[in-house]
Amino acid sequence: MIGVIPILAALLVEILRSLARGEVGLDIVAALSMTAALVFGETLAAAVVAVMYSGGTFLESFAEGRARREMRDLLSRVPRTATRHRDGRLEDVPLDEIAPGDRLLIRQGDIVPVDGTVEFLSAFLDTSALTGESLPIKLTAGAEAMSGSTNAGDAFNLVATREAHDSTYAGIVRLVEQAQSSKAPMSRLADRWSLGFLLVTVGIAFAAWWFTNDPIRAVAVLVVATPCPLILAVPVALVAGLSRAAHFGVLIKGAGPLEAMARARTLILDKTGTLTDGRPQIVSIDTHDGIETDELLRLAAALDQATKHPVAQAIVAGAQERGLTLPVPQEVRETPGEGLTGIVEGRRVIVGGHGFVVGQVDAAAVDHPALSAGSVLVAVGIDGKLAGHMVMADPLRDGTHDMLSGLRRQGVDRILLATGDRHEVAERVTAGLGLDGIRAGLTPDQKVLLVLSERKRGPVMMVGDGVNDAPALAAADIGVAMGARGAAASAEAADVVLLVDRVDRLGPGVEIARGARRIALESVVAGIGLSVMGMIAAAFGYLTPVQGALIQEAIDIAVILNALRALRIQPAETGPMHLTDGALVTRKGIKT
CATH class of the missing domain: 2.70.150.10 (Calcium-transporting ATPase, cytoplasmic transduction domain A)
Structure with missing residues (x-):
């Protein structure tokens, strides 16, 4: 009795708070069973129920708290x-x-x-x-x-x-806070059946007492009915889903977001840094006067080592990927916003915009290649002549098409692009993806309006990586942030963070969420079915309260073992991956 009363008191306080919010949960059944068992002297049965209830509550709160703590140090972008x-x-x-x-x-x-x-x-x-x-x-x-x-x-x-x-940044942060406060909290999965199950339980218990004039039968019914399969098995399945998703580099901030992820029907994607890498890459190289492509790239990259400009660093990275050896440049002079000049292995090299380079070399009869939307042209001059051009662009991430096709198979029936970039750029980048719509030139508040309008069709999942995406991520039913390289503000506003810089992790994440929710539903159905059978047996006098508690324990073990199957979900889209010392290692040991 000393062990049960504190738990019962805390449970009653929580029930009153839930009722004040207009919520009716299965906690009422647990309170009724403990109270009835204490009143009629079945203290052992009451203690079993109390232990099972408190253990389930602790497990759920621990999982939620742990997921949130992982994100506290991600908000690092805000300058102090x-x-x-x-x-x-x-x-x-x-x-x-x-x-x-x-x-x-x-x-x-x-x-x-x-x-x-x-x-x-x-x-x-x-x-x-x-x-x-x-x-x-x-x-x-x-x-x-x-x-x-x-x-x-x-x-x-x-x-x-x-x-x-x-300032602009502070306004975006306020948008995030407003969107978060306007999003209603998700009720627990088990509570959806709470009212009906509560009425059935009270009805059977009352009937058993009324027709037999034996209150112990009513106590036995309430003890067997205590919804521990729902209180315990559902969090176990969902927490197992959280763990399994993290195994694939997808951090989901709790059981509620995981369930929302499983129900998403509309997907809204940002472009830069999400569908694309967010960093310029070399698309093509045109050379003149017989110079080799690798030689042009080697000399340009060698000179670009002297600047931190993103386009220059992309050229250096492209040369390094080809295994080219880059000498140290000499006499480097940088014209901000235009380009570089210097000496590389005794040769005068100029790298920069077409106009900047042409103004310093002999290039009267050489035209530059045509550019598609969103591309940048870099010219290279060597020893007073125009040696060639490099076209830079932000390409689509590998595996994007397969990922979107997989999401459609899993039930996502509407996929949109929402970007602040120009429409022609967005259209070129996403050609062939089969998107249901492109919304270009959007400001952060316009992205929020898009999310809110799409929510009328069903649950919306938004994926983004920048500060401009944070308000929309917070407003969506499920917000997904690119956490490996994206802005920390978007990671804080989101419900899900992709720990690796790969948008194709979204596919396994959704598949695991759907699988974990399905297993949780199986546990709910099995737990309720077995509990109802046990209640009927107790009503007819075949079970004492203690026996009912032990049978309820057996039911718990069965549904919890079923719930743990979520730890073995194997997504069809990709093989398992592990996070080890900051590197991503596949089953074959290949690091990316």
Whole structure:
């Protein structure tokens, strides 16, 4: 009795809170069985019920808390301080101290802390987290820079035009908070049958007492009816699904998001960093005057080692992938926003925009190749002549088509693209994917409106990676963030985070979620069926309360073992993968 009363008291408090919210759960059956067993002296039966109930509650809360703790350190993108010019020196100050008119130093790699204008010269900003534009943009003196952008070029000075709380980035964060607060919490899967099961239980118990005038039979019915298969087996199946999904690099933040993921019927995808890699790559190389392709790439990449510009780094990466040896450049001079000049192995090399290179070499009769939407042209000059061009673009990720086809087979019947990029770029990149619609040129709040409008058709799953996606991720029934390289704000707003930089992980994640939910439903049906049979036996006097509790334990073991089958779900889309020391290792041992 000493062990049961504290649990019963806590349970009654929780029931009152649920009723105040208008929710009727199966916890009422557990409270009735413990109370009846105590009143009529069946304390052992009451203790068994109390142990089973408290164990199930702890298991569910532990799984939810653990999933949330894994995400606490992901919100790292928000700048906390800024470097300000003051009286001829630099000082680091909190964002709240920045006022309009302050001059700030934005170093390479820094995130612009407040909205402002570029002072002098120019700046190169990576705005993909805000606008979805994959390639950096050049801002001239006096142009406005949005907070949340990343400095992809040399350090520059920014004149603040707004305080931090009024800036673009802060507004996006507020959108996330509003969307999160407007999303109703998901009820537990077992509670959907609670009212009917409660009425059946009370009806059988009352009938057994009424017709036999034996209250112990009613106690036995309530003990057998205590929905431990529902309280325990459902969380076990869903938590097993969470564990299995993490095995494939998909972190789902709790049982509720996993169930929502299993019910999704509409999928909305961001483009840059989600369907595409988010980093420019070499699409083609055209050479002139007989120079070899690898030689052109080698000389250009060698010179580009001297800058951190994203396009230059992509050229260096392309050369390294081909196994080319890159010498150290000499006498390098960089013209911000235009290109580089220098000496590589005694040869004068120029790499940059077509106009920049043509202005310094003999290229009167050479035309540059035509560009498709979303591509960037890089020219290369060697020893005073135009040696060739490289076309850079942000290509579609490998396996995207197969992943989308697999999701359609699993029940996702509507797939849309939502991007801040231009429509012609989005159309070119997604050609052949069979999307049901393309929504281009969207701002963060327009993405939220798209999600809300699509929710009328059924549960919506949104996938994105940038800060501009965070409000839509929070507004969707299930938000999925690219957590390996995406913005931490989107990872915090999302319900699911792909721990590896591969959107094709979404397929196994959805398949595991559906499998775990199916197994949970099987456990519910089996548990209720066996419990009803046990209640009928108890009503006819074939079971004492203690025997009923022991039979209920046997039912629990059976449905929990069934629930653990979720740990063996094997997605058809891909083989198992393990996260080991930050690397992703396949069954064959290949690291990616």
